[in-house]
Amino acid sequence: MTDKVEAAIARLPEAAANGWLARAIEPVNPGTVTGPLAGLPWFSKDLFAVRGMTTVAASKALADDPPAERDSFAVARLRGAGGVLIGSTNMDSLAYGFVSRTELYGTARNPRDPSRLCGGSSGGSAAVVAAGIVPFALGTDTSGSIRVPAALCGVIGVKPSLGRLSKSGVQTLSPSLDHVGFFADTLDRARQVYDVLDAADPDDADQRQFAESDPAAPCKVGLLGGHFSNAMEPAVAEAIGEAARAFGAETIEAPLSTRARAAAYTIVAAEAARTHAERLRTRRHLFDTAIRDRLTAALLIPDAWIEEARAVGTAYSAEFDALFERFDMLVAPTVPCLAPPAEDALAMLPGTNIPLRAALGLYTQPISLLGLPVITVPLATSAGLPTGIQLIGPMGSEARLFAAAARLIEGCRIAADAAGTR
C-alpha cells in the first residue's frame, strides 16, 4: 500500500460524513500496479460501471440492477494506468441536477465552506479533489455537471469535445449530450489523466476522432458577454474581468446564447425522461422525489420540440463557427454565483426569480449544446470562495486549451492562487 493510497483511505469516513462518498471500493494492492498513474488513489462518479458492483447512479431505482460484468472504459483505462480506485462519489440522482443532494447519500457539502453546496451533478468528485483526498476523480457533464462543481469547489474541470472520450459503461442521462470528463488538483495532473483517457474504444459507436490542435499556435481570445454576464454576482464578475484581461480578451456576444441555453435544457429534460420512462412506470416509488416529478413532467415535452431545439443548436453552431474565424479561443464565466447555501435548495439566484437548482447551468448549458471542449480553471475571488472561467475551443482543440490554461495560471494572480499552488 502506498502512503498516498493509505492516506486517502483513512479519509473515507470524512468523505462519507460530508456527503461526498457513495461507496467505498476495495482497492487493488498498489504494489502490483504500474503505469503513469501508478499508486495514485482516485474516485469514480457513481455513474460509471465498476466490475462486480451495481451502477447505482445515486438512485434507489437502480440499486437492484445486476452488478456490472466489466469496468466502464474510463475506469478500465485509469486502472490500467496504475490508478488505485478507492470509491465512487455522490452526485445528483441519475446525474440530473446541480446540487448533489440525494436521498441515498445525503448532501455533498463544499470543502471550502461546509455550509454551502458543492454543485453537481458530479459534486462528490469535485469535492474529494478540492479536499485533497485524491489528485483526480471521474465525472460526467451533460449540462455543466463537471464545470459547475469544479468552479464552486475551486478545482480544474475538463469536459473534452463531445464524443472524444468513450462513454462505454456509463449510465445514460441524455444520449445526445452526455460527456465523460474529470477533475484534477493541478493542470499537469489533468493533462496526465486526459492522456490516459483519450483512447479509441471499439465498443463506443458515438466516439469521434479529431485532428490535434497546435498548442504553440498564437491564441486570440474573445470574452463572451451578453447572456454570459446576466445575473452575475459582483465577486464573480470581478474575477472574470481580471482573468479576461490577462488574456487580453476582447468582449463579444453570441446573440443566440439565451435561446441555446433553453434548447439544451429542453433536450436534456426530454431525453432524460425518455431514458428513464420505463423505470418511472415500474419503480416510480424508488426515485428521489424531486427528480421523479421533473422527469415525469418532462415526458409531456413533444418530440417536435426536441427537433426544434436541435435546429437551434445548428444555428448556434454557425454563430460559433463565425466567432472562431476571428478568435482562437473563447472564455466565459463558469457559474453566475458563488457556492450557494446548502440548506436552501429552492433558493433563487440573487436578484432574480430563477431557482438556483436550475440556474447554476446558466453559462454552461449553451456550450453543452455545441459539444465544444472546455477546461474550467479555478479563480480566487475577493469573497473568499472560488469561481471558475471556461476556456472554450473549437472541436478537438484540447491541446490548445491545456496550453492556454497553463498561460492563465502562470500569468494571472487569482488563477495562480486558486490552481497553481496545490
Added chain:
Amino acid sequence: MDMPLPDTAEALRARLTEQGVALPLEDAEAVWRDWQVILTFRDAMRADEAAAPRP
C-alpha cells in the same frame, strides 16, 4: 406545431393527473419553477411562428 404543454402549475398538475400521476400542488409548483427555462423556449417558438410569413 403542436404545443400541448400546460400554461400554469395547476394545469401541469391536471395533465399529470390525467396520466395517472397525482402530484400535490406544492410539488407541481416546484416542477413549474424548474420549467421556466423550458417555457422560454416554447415562447420563443411561438414568437417565431407568429412572425413567420403567412401563405
